[in-house]
Amino acid sequence: MAIDQKVIDKLRKEPGMPDIDLSWLREEDSPGIVAKAGKRGLTLDEINKGVYGEVPEIAKHGTTRSRGSIPRAGVMRTAYFVPEKSDIWADNATLIYEEAVQRQWSSATDIPWETVKPLPDIVEEAICQICTFLTEVEFIAGDAPGQWLKKISPDHYEVALYLISQVMDEARHLDVFRKRALVNGCGLLEAQGATRGLRNVLDSQDFTEMSALMHVLAEGFVQTMFRTGEFIAQNEAEKTIFRLCAQDESRHVGFGVMHLRYVLEHTPERREEIHHYLDRAEQLFGHPTDGGNTGLQEALLITMSGDGKDLDKGAELALALNKKQANEYMHRLEVAGLGDRRERMNPAFGMLLDPPKN
Amino acid sequence: MGQKTDTKPATSLTDGISDALRRKAESKNWPLIIIERALKGGVKEESLHQAMDAGMTPLQARQMLIEERKIELNMAWSKVDTERGNRAKIGKKGLTIDAINIGSYADVPDIWPDQTMRPRGAFVRPGAVSMGYTIYSKAEVWSDNLGELYEEAIQRRWRPATDIPWESISPLPEDRERAIGQICTELCEYNYAVILALGKWVREVSYGYHEVKLFLSTVLFDAGRHYEAFRKRALVNGRGLGVQATGDRFMPIREALCYAEMATVVFMVNDSFVLSLYQLLAALAQNDAEVELFTLAAQDKARHLAYGVDHTRFLIEHQPERRDEIRRYLSKGEEYVAKDRASDTPMREALAIHLGGGVKHIGDGFRRLDDFRHRQLQAYLGRVEAAGLEDHENILWPELAKDL
Numbered sequence: 001m002a003i004d005q006k007v008i009d010k011l012r013k014e015p016g017m018p019d020i021d022l023s024w025l026r027e028e029d030s031p032g033i034v035a036k037a038g039k040r041g042l043t044l045d046e047i048n049k050g051v052y053g054e055v056p057e058i059a060k061h062g063t064t065r066s067r068g069s070i071p072r073a074g075v076m077r078t079a080y081f082v083p084e085k086s087d088i089w090a091d092n093a094t095l096i097y098e099e100a101v102q103r104q105w106s107s108a109t110d111i112p113w114e115t116v117k118p119l120p121d122i123v124e125e126a127i128c129q130i131c132t133f134l135t136e137v138e139f140i141a142g143d144a145p146g147q148w149l150k151k152i153s154p155d156h157y158e159v160a161l162y163l164i165s166q167v168m169d170e171a172r173h174l175d176v177f178r179k180r181a182l183v184n185g186c187g188l189l190e191a192q193g194a195t196r197g198l199r200n201v202l203d204s205q206d207f208t209e210m211s212a213l214m215h216v217l218a219e220g221f222v223q224t225m226f227r228t229g230e231f232i233a234q235n236e237a238e239k240t241i242f243r244l245c246a247q248d249e250s251r252h253v254g255f256g257v258m259h260l261r262y263v264l265e266h267t268p269e270r271r272e273e274i275h276h277y278l279d280r281a282e283q284l285f286g287h288p289t290d291g292g293n294t295g296l297q298e299a300l301l302i303t304m305s306g307d308g309k310d311l312d313k314g315a316e317l318a319l320a321l322n323k324k325q326a327n328e329y330m331h332r333l334e335v336a337g338l339g340d341r342r343e344r345m346n347p348a349f350g351m352l353l354d355p356p357k358n
Numbered sequence: 359m360g361q362k363t364d365t366k367p368a369t370s371l372t373d374g375i376s377d378a379l380r381r382k383a384e385s386k387n388w389p390l391i392i393i394e395r396a397l398k399g400g401v402k403e404e405s406l407h408q409a410m411d412a413g414m415t416p417l418q419a420r421q422m423l424i425e426e427r428k429i430e431l432n433m434a435w436s437k438v439d440t441e442r443g444n445r446a447k448i449g450k451k452g453l454t455i456d457a458i459n460i461g462s463y464a465d466v467p468d469i470w471p472d473q474t475m476r477p478r479g480a481f482v483r484p485g486a487v488s489m490g491y492t493i494y495s496k497a498e499v500w501s502d503n504l505g506e507l508y509e510e511a512i513q514r515r516w517r518p519a520t521d522i523p524w525e526s527i528s529p530l531p532e533d534r535e536r537a538i539g540q541i542c543t544e545l546c547e548y549n550y551a552v553i554l555a556l557g558k559w560v561r562e563v564s565y566g567y568h569e570v571k572l573f574l575s576t577v578l579f580d581a582g583r584h585y586e587a588f589r590k591r592a593l594v595n596g597r598g599l600g601v602q603a604t605g606d607r608f609m610p611i612r613e614a615l616c617y618a619e620m621a622t623v624v625f626m627v628n629d630s631f632v633l634s635l636y637q638l639l640a641a642l643a644q645n646d647a648e649v650e651l652f653t654l655a656a657q658d659k660a661r662h663l664a665y666g667v668d669h670t671r672f673l674i675e676h677q678p679e680r681r682d683e684i685r686r687y688l689s690k691g692e693e694y695v696a697k698d699r700a701s702d703t704p705m706r707e708a709l710a711i712h713l714g715g716g717v718k719h720i721g722d723g724f725r726r727l728d729d730f731r732h733r734q735l736q737a738y739l740g741r742v743e744a745a746g747l748e749d750h751e752n753i754l755w756p757e758l759a760k761d762l
Binding site for chain 2: 007034043076187190294
């Protein structure tokens with residue numbers, strides 16, 4: 001015991017001294033730790049040492065108690081959390097969170113907006129239609145992880161921090177695409193309103209369902225589109241937007257893939273259940289009641305054609321983008337351990353797949 | 359007579375695809391959308407049968423359709439009735455969220471009429487489905503400084519891993535190290551409680567008020583960063599986390615049944631006391647790391663409070679009938695802050711040790727703590743008054759009023 005009891009006893013006798021307890025100073029349950037900053041500074045991985053790094057398989061309390069702190073009796077519960085680690089965990093959550101904090105950017109000052117010059121009407125409208133769509137879907141991509149935060153136990157705080165970083169990223173995406181739509185004289189155009197595919201993400205009742213649908217499928221497709229943004233972009237501002245957004249989306253997809261892998265490794269009995277979620281999501285993606293998202297498809301044809309004239313070229317590039325999206329989706333599933341998805345993928349995507357490499 | 363006949367048509371009524379063609383497409387894994395497009399594009403049914411029998415893949419068919427069909431754009435999406443002709447101006451602070459609030463895009467209605475995910479200013483066709491939001495009232499969530507606070511939050515981002523000079527922290531006497539560890543433990547929990555609350559409420563705000571969602575996203579990000587940074591401080595210098603918080607002050611946050619209630623308890627009551635605490639900790643910092651850490655945290659917290667004050671003022675100005683209701687939320691928040699203080703011996707003693715400069719000077723620390731509580735309360739009352747609720751000291755929660 002480092003604090004001398006005699007000192008405490010003496011203090012208690014001082015005139016005017018309020019009641020003092022100081023038992024928490026004598027508490028020996030608090031293990032010592034000296035975390036050392038590494039090459040990337042003092043990261044979460046550097047402090048996840050000893051008992052502080054022991055992530056329980058089951059979060060057993062419903063309070064805000066931080067992992068590793070000393071429990072206090074009588075604390076009321078705050079929430080019902082998802083108890084099982086395997087239901088929400090990804091081993092790369094800390095790495096991705098730290099990267100997200102390092103790579104925040106500003107849509108106000110990091111985009112060379114001055115490079116946006118007047119464009120032919122048809123091209124400007126197409127860009128604005130794409131931005132209307134993206135502004136819209138980024139709302140969902142922020143709301144969906146946000147609504148899961150209240151279910152993440154502080155015992156698994158790393159996941160909560162990752163989800164928060166995604167909410168922040170999506171807010172910035174919403175904002176940057178809205179800004180692009182309004183900077184060059186056209187404005188927002190036709191919104192989808194809500195699509196069944198996107199509602200399906202919000203409606204998810206299971207974290208893994210939400211993550212597979214949003215991170216692996218939907219954001220995977222969007223990320224591939226962003227990475228081919230050079231074919232859509234008309235100026236440096238748009239290229240920068242797509243590059244920075246793609247960088248952010250890579251983290252979200254990375255979390256989703258590693259979460260799926262963790263789930264399949266730790267609860268392999270869920271494999272068929274996950275296939276079932278994807279069956280439904282793939283089928284709803286581009287569901288006829290959503291009108292096939294004609295606005296986005298046509299806008300992509302126009303921008304990919306360069307000037308809105310050579311639509312055949314635009315169609316070719318759009319098809320190449322679709323193939324890339326489907327193949328990268330399949331690759332991510334393979335990395336996650338769901339390679340058998342190839343055989344049961346919805347034909348709308350399956351027809352775009354290249355033959356397996358081996 | 360009276361006998362049922364098979365009246366099933368050879369061609370489905372819905373999509374114009376015959377049953378035979380549909381069966382073959384399904385057996386060959388051809389998406390029906392390809393079949394539908396091909397038929398609409400003038401390809402004969404017989405040709406499609408032949409293509410499938412010949413082993414053509416659906417992708418080849420799609421490519422062929424592209425090659426053979428002259429692409430005609432519908433372009434209905436470009437003819438919608440949205441406002442055109444505005445060019446947002448790039449100002450000294452770049453292209454800000456306020457700078458794009460031009461023309462009708464700046465019209466933020468008192469009641470947002472749309473349950474869909476339509477962005478403000480965009481067109482949506484009838485038939486779009488609800489996204490299940492619950493907040494459609496501007497007064498419930500709005501403040502006029504949202505755009506400014508959002509952009510400032512992004513400009514002033516900081517990184518706990520690399521922006522805090524952790525190496526400046528040298529070993530401290532155990533009592534002082536454990537005191538700061540206890541304080542950080544409690545601050546971690548407060549920030550986690552905010553994360554849980556905002557996680558619940560951000561989703562409820564409809565899209566007409568996207569500035570609110572954007573700003574709340576930054577508050578979430580700040581709260582996550584504060585949780586992270588205080589945990590790091592507790593674990594960097596030899597002792598670790600202390601005793602769990604009582605959780606009393608989190609109860610009214612958890613129990614809030616409307617957004618305005620949550621916002622009042624978080625952004626007016628608790629954040630006010632927390633900002634004063636961050637400022638105190640910056641003033642008492644024992645090394646450069648703590649100076650930086652608590653100064654940056656206070657900078658963030660000041661934004662949250664700026665929203666809280668302006669939001670409350672906006673709400674009362676636009677719905678004056680809710681003035682007493684807001685006062686009751688304030689009272690409830692105050693009650694639980696007082697309760698928390700009374701029952702949280704480790705935090706009280708940790709603050710006294712920190713203020714006194716060690717356990718041997720804890721008596722002096724308690725006297726300074728009384729002074730701090732007084733200043734903390736004065737600052738709180740000033741903010742309540744700035745929000746448009748004068749003379750609040752007359753109805754301050756009695757246990758808290760003792761600090762006056």
